Amino acid sequence: MSELNDMTGKTLRAFAPASTGNVSLGFDLLGAALKPIDGTVLGDEVDLELADEFSLAVEGAFAHKLPADPDTNIVTRCYQHFVKVMSEKGVELPPVKMTLHKHLPIGSGLGSSAASVVAALHGLNEFYGQLLGDVPFNQHELLLIMGELEGQISGSVHYDNVAPCYLGGLTLMAEQADTLALQLPTFKHWYWVACYSGITVSTAAARDILPKQVSMPNTLKFGRQLAVFVDALYRQDEKLAVNMMTDVIAEPYRKSLLPHFDESREFAMQNGAMAFGISGSGPTVFAVCDNLEQAQTISTWLQENYIQNDTGFSHVCQLDEQGAVAKDISA
Ligand SMILES: Nc1ncnc2c1ncn2[C@@H]1O[C@H](COP(=O)(O)OP(=O)(O)O)[C@@H](O)[C@H]1O
Numbered sequence: 001m002s003e004l005n006d007m008t009g010k011t012l013r014a015f016a017p018a019s020t021g022n023v024s025l026g027f028d029l030l031g032a033a034l035k036p037i038d039g040t041v042l043g044d045e046v047d048l049e050l051a052d053e054f055s056l057a058v059e060g061a062f063a064h065k066l067p068a069d070p071d072t073n074i075v076t077r078c079y080q081h082f083v084k085v086m087s088e089k090g091v092e093l094p095p096v097k098m099t100l101h102k103h104l105p106i107g108s109g110l111g112s113s114a115a116s117v118v119a120a121l122h123g124l125n126e127f128y129g130q131l132l133g134d135v136p137f138n139q140h141e142l143l144l145i146m147g148e149l150e151g152q153i154s155g156s157v158h159y160d161n162v163a164p165c166y167l168g169g170l171t172l173m174a175e176q177a178d179t180l181a182l183q184l185p186t187f188k189h190w191y192w193v194a195c196y197s198g199i200t201v202s203t204a205a206a207r208d209i210l211p212k213q214v215s216m217p218n219t220l221k222f223g224r225q226l227a228v229f230v231d232a233l234y235r236q237d238e239k240l241a242v243n244m245m246t247d248v249i250a251e252p253y254r255k256s257l258l259p260h261f262d263e264s265r266e267f268a269m270q271n272g273a274m275a276f277g278i279s280g281s282g283p284t285v286f287a288v289c290d291n292l293e294q295a296q297t298i299s300t301w302l303q304e305n306y307i308q309n310d311t312g313f314s315h316v317c318q319l320d321e322q323g324a325v326a327k328d329i330s331a
């Protein structure tokens with residue numbers, strides 16, 4: 001231990017933002033990190049400090065919605081996985097006390113489990129990186145681990161939440177051995193209204209209701225939309241890009257789980273939205289606008305008409321270009 005840097009009394013806080021998976025046209029392949037324009041913290045935070053033994057405390061608005069046993073929390077599994085892989089490499093890491101600030105609702109379509117996974121693993125990598133003098137895992141290696149851990153919870157390995165959450169911006173999954181995700185150009189003036197209705201939709205259940213096969217016409221439309229959308233982003237052709245933002249894979253089946261979805265789309269599209277869809281597996285919905293006033297009108301309407309209970313919320317967001325961050329918060 002003598003060659004380790006002294007981390008006694010240091011506390012590191014990692015933040016990982018909310019994310020929207022699929023973006024309608026890219027089921028499991030496209031995702032974006034979101035950040036409310038009013039400064040609201042929309043994401044999970046994980047604090048880390050050295051301790052005699054590992055422990056996890058859970059705080060925050062949605063802490064009570066998680067199972068009480070910390071061993072079932074994905075953050076504990078992240079820690080166990082991280083130290084196991086390091087141990088296999090011959091590096092025994094000293095334990096940490098972790099505190100999860102659970103700000104994101106569970107089963108919301110805002111990448112809640114992904115945000116916990118990303119904040120935990122990014123935090124562990126940065127914390128032990130400071131202790132060891134260099135981060136144990138590079139960005140690619142860490143993203144691979146994030147996908148694996150997120151897959152344990154959602155029923156399948158999909159990177160469309162963990163990749164944007166970790167890297168920031170709008171990401172397209174390449175899933176190649178050396179390139180997992182690509183960061184795409186964006187329209188900087190777009191506003192993304194994100195409204196969580198307050199009900200819970202389990203990602204695994206929302207995946208189970210999808211048909212196992214996709215028809216030939218829908219397969220062709222899906223491929224065309226994704227290819228043309230990416231081209232439109234590179235050429236900054238906004239009209240063409242928004243025309244591609246429809247969902248032929250999941251929305252037709254999943255919208256039955258979302259009360260008031262059709263009326264919400266109708267209101268949004270009649271009031272300036274360029275696109276409207278389900279965020280991830282729902283129940284959060286999103287609307288894309290190029291005008292702040294219209295985005296605020298849609299956000300207010302959704303707040304009054306889409307939200308089902310007092311845990312719901314609506315935010316006007318822009319893309320979070322930064323992704324996960326970590327900072328020293330030692331007293
Ligand atoms: N830190 C965590 N954050 C979110 N969910 C967690 C966490 N730890 C364990 N879980 C469990 O993982 C599951 C996440 O469900 P899922 O529908 O995938 O949520 P989301 O789509 O919001 O990520 C829930 O059963 C929840 O209890």
Ligand SMILES: N[C@@H](CCOP(=O)(O)O)C(=O)O
Pocket residue numbers: 019021022027028029107108109110111112154158160161203206207250279280281282
């Ligand atoms: N591509 C996934 C995205 C799930 O996102 P979540 O935020 O609902 O976990 C899917 O559509 O199943």
